[in-house]
Amino acid sequence: MSTQTLSLALPPQYRVDEVLAFHARDAEGLAEQVSGRTLRKAVLLGGVPLLFTVDFLDDEARCRIEADGELDAATQVLAGEALRSMLALRIDPAPFAAFVRGDVFFGPLVEHLPGLRIVQSATVFEALTWAIIGQQINLPFAISLRRSFIGQAGRPHSSGLWCYPEAADVARLALDTLTSRKFSRAKAETLLRVARMAADGELDLRLNDDPQGSAAQLLAIKGIGPWTVNYTLLRGYGYADCSLEGDVAVRSAIGRAQGMAEKPSIAQAQAWLAAYAPHRTMAAAYLWASL
Structure with a gap:
């Protein structure tokens, strides 16, 4: 050791x-x-x-x-x-705090919760696979699937804790290994697809300073949409300007901030968030916190 x-x-x-x-x-x-x-x-x-x-x-x-x-x-x-x-x-939260000083919605939130931060996953691959696992399901079920995923593809450390897997470990899994443990076929196929692409070098998941390039390569993969991309950019790469208009909780918080009876559409949420560029990641953090 x-x-x-x-x-x-x-x-x-x-x-x-x-x-x-x-x-x-x-x-x-x-x-x-x-x-x-x-x-x-x-x-x-x-x-x-x-x-x-x-x-x-x-x-x-x-x-x-x-x-x-x-x-x-x-x-x-x-x-x-x-x-x-x-x-x-x-991500340093100070630039966002300065940007929204005096903002009717975010100003009081930042004063109430100074220094709020967003935790990133240990690796980009962990963030991407967690985003895929968590698509369109509730958090307790997503956590249960993640635990099963780690147990199937990860390896134990000598301490007894299980290690979150890397792409090569996931790429070796069979489809029915996942589907037999409550993964939908589409979710399992996407997990295996990105793992095999990353293991083969076709998908580059190294940290970089090119959010547009990272987004483009992820969006080109079957089974990955804008929400998964932005969540991966946020939790994996730690980019400061990820727009989470596709996130249900973000839209709920925007609707509440706007006094709307229902959640805004994705297009409406995107337009509202645009005013907070280039700090939309921290905007998402405070929107989540506001709930």
């Missing part, structure tokens, strides 16, 4: 409880566990099972990374990127 320790400074108004709550959504704790102010999460990176143990102090996060294998330089880089994502350190 190889180990690495590092500390990350936490910015002012960092909301530890909300970051921990995000990682504690699966009460069974198959791949993530939260105890007090400590987070443990297992994930495969470069084929190596890693366990992140993060202790949150007042102004820093101290992390121990334990690898069931060699923690080489390339894996250390991947681990550092994963940690920044898991701790919601990719």
Whole structure:
């Protein structure tokens, strides 16, 4: 086993409880566990099972990374990127707060919830597959399917936690392995399609600064629509201007903000969100929080 320790400074108004709550959504704790102010999460990176143990102090996060294998330089880089994502350190909320100062809707929300952040998934592949799993189903069922997905395609770390799988692990699954565990055929086919494309190098899921390019390559894949793309850009890449007009909760919050009797249409929500570019990711975060 190889180990690495590092500390990350936490910015002012960092909301530890909300970051921990995000990682504690699966009460069974198959791949993530939260105890007090400590987070443990297992994930495969470069084929190596890693366990992140993060202790949150007042102004820093101290992390121990334990690898069931060699923690080489390339894996250390991947681990550092994963940690920044898991701790919601990719998107600075300050520019949005300045942008909406005086805004009738967002101004009071930001004052009430200063420093709100969006947690990213450890990898882009995790974000993409979670978006596919969660399409058009309720959150408890989505979490149950995610747990099953990890158990089928992931691998256990020596600590006992299961690692979220990489593309190559998912690509080896048979279709009926998923459909026999309550995945719809369409959802299973899309998961296997993106996994095999990523494993073969046809789909590039490395972090980058090209949201338009990332969106275009994802939209070209059968079974992936605009909501999945924008959710992946938000949770996976950590882009600051993702427009979530296709999200039901976002539309509900917009409707409530507008005093509408029903949710606005996707086109209406898109038009409303356009006023908050280039900060629409943080707009989505506060819209979710407003509910």
